[in-house]
Amino acid sequence: MSDKQKQIDAHNQAMSEFIGMANTMVNDKGFDMKLVSAALMAASGVYATFTAAGNEGFLAPNGIDRVADMYKKNLAYIQQRKKEELEAKGLEAKPVTETDPPAGSNES
Numbered sequence: 001m002s003d004k005q006k007q008i009d010a011h012n013q014a015m016s017e018f019i020g021m022a023n024t025m026v027n028d029k030g031f032d033m034k035l036v037s038a039a040l041m042a043a044s045g046v047y048a049t050f051t052a053a054g055n056e057g058f059l060a061p062n063g064i065d066r067v068a069d070m071y072k073k074n075l076a077y078i079q080q081r082k083k084e085e086l087e088a089k090g091l092e093a094k095p096v097t098e099t100d101p102p103a104g105s106n107e108s
């Protein structure tokens with residue numbers, strides 16, 4: 001197995017563990033899903049800052065822009081993959097906005 005494949009596998013395992021922890025917080029501990037999502041994003045921001053600047057530093061405005069751009073590109077990639085996954089299953093891939101009610105809810 002190549003080093004790149006090992007890195008991809010490690011990334012996917014870490015991501016799955018974070019999602020599993022988030023699901024446990026929602027399903028077993030009763031946390032609100034949106035709260036958990038916001039907390040994961042905040043934790044990621046804290047860790048990204050630590051990775052770039054350590055415990056004694058912080059990001060300058062251009063560093064914030066670089067991290068935000070990485071998040072934006074990653075999210076766009078994730079959404080493209082999700083769309084392709086849905087289409088491969090023969091489902092209609094329809095984008096959802098934040099103002100749309102969650103799937104399966106009775107909100108309208």
